[in-house]
Amino acid sequence: MTSATIDPLTMRRTIGRFATGVAVVTALDGDRPHGMTVNSLTSVSLDPPLLLVCLTTGARTTKAVVGDGRFAINILGARQEEIALRFARRGSDHFDGLPLRYGDHRVPVVPDALAHLECTVDRHFEAGDHEVVVGRVEQVCDRAGAPLAFLGGRFGDLTERGTEPEHWFF
Numbered sequence: 001m002t003s004a005t006i007d008p009l010t011m012r013r014t015i016g017r018f019a020t021g022v023a024v025v026t027a028l029d030g031d032r033p034h035g036m037t038v039n040s041l042t043s044v045s046l047d048p049p050l051l052l053v054c055l056t057t058g059a060r061t062t063k064a065v066v067g068d069g070r071f072a073i074n075i076l077g078a079r080q081e082e083i084a085l086r087f088a089r090r091g092s093d094h095f096d097g098l099p100l101r102y103g104d105h106r107v108p109v110v111p112d113a114l115a116h117l118e119c120t121v122d123r124h125f126e127a128g129d130h131e132v133v134v135g136r137v138e139q140v141c142d143r144a145g146a147p148l149a150f151l152g153g154r155f156g157d158l159t160e161r162g163t164e165p166e167h168w169f170f
Helices: 008-015 060-068 081-088
Strands: 023-029 032-038 041-046 049-056 070-075 115-127 130-142 148-151 154-157
Touching: 023 049, 023 060, 023 081, 032 049, 032 060, 032 081, 049 060, 049 115, 060 070, 060 115, 060 130, 070 130
Parallel strands: none
Antiparallel strands: 023 032, 023 070, 041 049, 049 130, 070 115, 115 130, 148 154
């Protein structure tokens, strides 16, 4: 197939073969917290510390991230599937009933996440139906635990093999 003939469902199914972790992006719009579940997240640079996240164009969270210039990445643990689903729902108050906590840079964070990365927007640009945001990581904290994984439109667990990989290319 060429790019002119690849329909969105085929693209989603095909890229869904790539296993990812699951995170929630959080930000403030004035004093109102917003958040969105994402799995398009990657480290860009260690020096300076930069990450990249793709956000849905026009979403409230996207507007808050770009407008305020600050956001947090909350990497979810294996038993935080309900948090991922909560923040994936469009149009709802994602923080309703959750204890609201803030990081050092006055951005909301998800309680008990495996990691928080507090960021400032370094740059952003539109790409298709998403806004690509490069964030400068200003503060981090993490804890031990297994991550929540995502593959083929489903949540899963990631387990370590405990051994060195076999060298198949000999």
